[in-house]
Amino acid sequence: MKLKVLLPIIFILFTITGAGFAHAEIYKWKDDKGNSLYSDVPPPSNVQTSVLGAKKTVPAQQVAPKASTNITKLPVSQEEAAAKRQKNAEDAKKKDQVQEAELKQKQENCTKAKADYQLHKQGGRIYKMNEKGEREYLDDASLAKGLEQAQSDMDKYCSE
Numbered sequence: 001m002k003l004k005v006l007l008p009i010i011f012i013l014f015t016i017t018g019a020g021f022a023h024a025e026i027y028k029w030k031d032d033k034g035n036s037l038y039s040d041v042p043p044p045s046n047v048q049t050s051v052l053g054a055k056k057t058v059p060a061q062q063v064a065p066k067a068s069t070n071i072t073k074l075p076v077s078q079e080e081a082a083a084k085r086q087k088n089a090e091d092a093k094k095k096d097q098v099q100e101a102e103l104k105q106k107q108e109n110c111t112k113a114k115a116d117y118q119l120h121k122q123g124g125r126i127y128k129m130n131e132k133g134e135r136e137y138l139d140d141a142s143l144a145k146g147l148e149q150a151q152s153d154m155d156k157y158c159s160e
Contacts, residue, residue, distance in 0.1 A: 005122060012115040025051050106157055113153035120147040
């Protein structure tokens with residue numbers, strides 16, 4: 001009986017902890033002596049780096065507006081156009097990174113909420129550590145409150 005209860009909990013915990021390793025980035029750079037170094041921690045900011053295994057995003061092609069007879073365009077130098085394209089690409093990259101980070105955080109919160117919900121739903125003796133480091137077992141009211149909180153967290157983070 002205990003094994004049937006423990007196996008899903010252990011599986012969920014391993015799934016939660018292992019998900020972070022799947023998205024790790026590997027950085028490559030050369031030190032002062034010319035040796036190639038690899039690490040999952042970003043190198044100092046004064047060193048030229050490359051990220052291995054990173055997916056490269058290609059900016060979407062912009063649709064050119066229709067030419068209008070009453071709008072006159074000023075000629076733009078190639079350098080200004082290149083700088084503008086680079087700035088737009090950087091802005092799009094930052095926006096994509098923010099959206100990806102938000103999505104990743106939402107998925108992690110959803111996984112944690114589901115695990116917490118399953119833990120409270122199965123009942124049994126659940127405890128939390130107090131300030132002194134002692135176990136405090138939850139009573140039925142605390143279990144019900146925790147179940148409601150886990151359900152609201154699931155509704156908040158797991159909705160599409």
